[in-house]
Amino acid sequence: MQTDQDSKPNAGEFELLTAKQTAVLHLLAQGRTSKEIAGLLDTGESAVNRHIEIMRSRLGGITRLELARRYRNACPDAPSVLRVDSSQQKIDLVAPPPTDERPDRDDAEADLLFQDSLTMKIEAPWAGQEEPVVVPRVLDGANATLTRGAAITIMVTSILASLVLAITAAWAITEALGG
Known part of the structure; x- marks a missing residue:
């Protein structure tokens, strides 16, 4: 201490x-x-x-x-820290808010008035799409899930068929060469 x-x-x-x-x-x-x-x-x-x-x-x-x-x-040449005596000064940075009389918004007439602004973003139909099209139109639309599922099934079946064909061909070549 x-x-x-x-x-x-x-x-x-x-x-x-x-x-x-x-x-x-x-x-x-x-x-x-x-x-x-x-x-x-x-x-x-x-x-x-x-x-x-x-x-x-x-x-x-x-x-x-x-x-x-x-x-x-x-050190006598060292600077002193500036201090402010706040008891003698009062600085008003912001004026007090105005107190005007506004009608309450909870009455029956307030429900009928459009006083709040609303921002809407509407794009023109001729502006086109901003995002690139990733999926072809055939796989998009009303039955997109069914169409995409069928496409995936066809691709998996063709990959498996080509794999079976490649293994069969390799086995046949091995038998033909006497291995």
Whole structure:
């Protein structure tokens, strides 16, 4: 557990920093994220995190927030985080909605009115089909299931018949050659 004395910066904590570490800590003191710091310094986010982790471990495993606070306290040229006193300011971003009197939609007349818009997509009959035709017209239509089933049965039967014919021919050639 950290005490109040642990959070006070020592005189030599930030003296032996490299240029990159100083730049990273300077931007971290401004409250920037690792991704923002990496973008500003044209380095990788992992390199920025490595610099921060080295400083955190050097100072005893403190948090990033504590590291930024110590850097601001130790270096007089470090930027301070801007703070807004929200108790004195009120910013209205959106005007309150208008309160006009509209009739209820639950009455009997509301059922007869068409107030909701409806989007319909109707294609012209001459536009043609957008999808390519995969199945021939013979296998499509009212009896498509029956026709396709018959076509599959005919194909399977012809494959089996050709297989039996090939085996019979191979057997006959073997017998003819005396094997």
